[in-house]
Amino acid sequence: MRNPLDPAELSAALENVHRAGIPGLFAEVRAGDHVWRGAAGVADVATGRPVTADMRHRVGSITKTFTAAAVLQQVESGQIDLDAPIGRYLPKLVPGERGDAITVRMLINHTSGLAEYLPYAYPSLKGMPVIAETGPQSLDDHRFTRFDPAELIEMGVTAPAVSAPGGAPGVYSNTNYLLLVQLLEQVTGTTAERYITRHVIERAGLRDTAFPAGPYVKGPHSQLYEAWFGMIDPPRDYSVYDMSWVGPSASLISTVADLNRFYGMLLAGEIIGPSSLAQMQRTVPVVSQEGKTIDYGLGLHPMEGPGQGTFWGHGGTVWGGGALAMIRADGERQLAVAVNMQRWNRLDSSGTPQPHPIDDALATLYRVAMYG
Incomplete structure (x- = not known):
C-alpha cells in the first residue's frame, strides 16, 4: 500500500511552526499502519539541546479524557449513575440545592455552572477571562505550592455560578x-491516580504515561x-512545577506516541464499551477557556475538518507547555503534537489575543497531518 x-x-x-516562534515541538502522525514522527527546534533555549519526538511532556487537559474514561468504567460497573446528582456521592463538597441539581454528566461535559477555581487560587489571574487585567505573578508564587483539592473545589463551588446547572x-x-x-x-476506595493508572493507562499499554510524583518530569x-x-519576555521556564493546582484533571505526563495509542484504543472500544463511547x-x-463556543462531549470533543469527516480528541495546556491529540472518527488518521511554549x-487594548504567525503555522501542520 502506498504510504499516505x-x-x-x-x-x-x-x-515552519518552529520558525514562526515556538522554541521546540514534536509530533507523531498515523495513517493506517504508517507512522511518522518528527521534531523541530530546541528543548532548551540556553543550551540549544534539540527536541526529539520521543520526549515526555506535560499534556494538560488531555488528562480529562483519561479521567472521563475512568468514570465511565465505573458507570459500566454500576458504581456511578451518570444522571445522578453529585450531592448523592459528595454532599459535603457540593451541598444543598446545587448538589441536588448538578449531575455527574454535567460535571463531565462542563454544564454544571460551577465556576473555575483558578482565578481564586492564583490571584494575579483574577481578571480572567478579561486577560488584559491579569498578570503572571501567581505563576511564580505557586511553583512549589501543594494545594489541597478540597480547598480548590470549595473556591469553585462558593464562587458565583457561571450558569444554571444543565444550562446552555x-x-x-x-x-x-x-x-x-x-x-x-469515593467509589473505588483508592486514589484517582492509582485507579486511572491501573485501569486506563495500563489497560491501553502506555509505557511512558504517568502522573507526576513531584514537581519534576522524569525522563527526557x-x-x-x-x-x-x-x-513574560523572554518567556520563562516552568518545566519544574508542582501540579497539585490541577491534580488528575490536567497533570498527566505522556508522549505523542502514547497519546495516539490511547485515543486509537479508546475509539476502538478497548478502554470503555461502545455504549459508553x-x-x-x-x-x-x-x-472554552479561550472564550470560544465549542461542542463538548464527555471528556472528548469533535474537531471538524474540510470534507474529511470528524476528528475526536482533546487539547491541553500547562504553564509553558501545550499538546493536542486527535483521531478521525474511523480511526484511520491520527495526530499528536506537543509544543514547549504557551500564550x-x-x-x-481590550484584552483580545492578537493573531500570531504561530497560529497559521499550526493550522497548516494540522491540515497536512490530517489530510496530507
Missing part, C-alpha cells in the same frame, strides 16, 4: 474535574516556556 504520509511535507510543516452553553471549568477525581476516589523532556501574552460523543455547546499571542 509525506515525510518531507510533514517535516517542513513542523519546521456550558462553561469549561477545572472545578468539575476535581470533583470527578473525588467521586472516583523539554523545558516549558510561558510567555503569558507577552507579559457513544455517551462520550454526545456533545453540548460549551464556552504567545499578545493582547490589544
Whole structure:
C-alpha cells in the first residue's frame, strides 16, 4: 500500500511552526499502519539541546479524557449513575440545592455552572477571562505550592455560578474535574491516580504515561516556556512545577506516541464499551477557556475538518507547555503534537489575543497531518 504520509511535507510543516516562534515541538502522525514522527527546534533555549519526538511532556487537559474514561468504567460497573446528582456521592463538597441539581454528566461535559477555581487560587489571574487585567505573578508564587483539592473545589463551588446547572452553553471549568477525581476516589476506595493508572493507562499499554510524583518530569523532556501574552519576555521556564493546582484533571505526563495509542484504543472500544463511547460523543455547546463556543462531549470533543469527516480528541495546556491529540472518527488518521511554549499571542487594548504567525503555522501542520 502506498504510504499516505509525506515525510518531507510533514517535516517542513513542523519546521515552519518552529520558525514562526515556538522554541521546540514534536509530533507523531498515523495513517493506517504508517507512522511518522518528527521534531523541530530546541528543548532548551540556553543550551540549544534539540527536541526529539520521543520526549515526555506535560499534556494538560488531555488528562480529562483519561479521567472521563475512568468514570465511565465505573458507570459500566454500576458504581456511578451518570444522571445522578453529585450531592448523592459528595454532599459535603457540593451541598444543598446545587448538589441536588448538578449531575455527574454535567460535571463531565462542563454544564454544571460551577465556576473555575483558578482565578481564586492564583490571584494575579483574577481578571480572567478579561486577560488584559491579569498578570503572571501567581505563576511564580505557586511553583512549589501543594494545594489541597478540597480547598480548590470549595473556591469553585462558593464562587458565583457561571450558569444554571444543565444550562446552555456550558462553561469549561477545572472545578468539575476535581470533583470527578473525588467521586472516583469515593467509589473505588483508592486514589484517582492509582485507579486511572491501573485501569486506563495500563489497560491501553502506555509505557511512558504517568502522573507526576513531584514537581519534576522524569525522563527526557523539554523545558516549558510561558510567555503569558507577552507579559513574560523572554518567556520563562516552568518545566519544574508542582501540579497539585490541577491534580488528575490536567497533570498527566505522556508522549505523542502514547497519546495516539490511547485515543486509537479508546475509539476502538478497548478502554470503555461502545455504549459508553457513544455517551462520550454526545456533545453540548460549551464556552472554552479561550472564550470560544465549542461542542463538548464527555471528556472528548469533535474537531471538524474540510470534507474529511470528524476528528475526536482533546487539547491541553500547562504553564509553558501545550499538546493536542486527535483521531478521525474511523480511526484511520491520527495526530499528536506537543509544543514547549504557551500564550504567545499578545493582547490589544481590550484584552483580545492578537493573531500570531504561530497560529497559521499550526493550522497548516494540522491540515497536512490530517489530510496530507
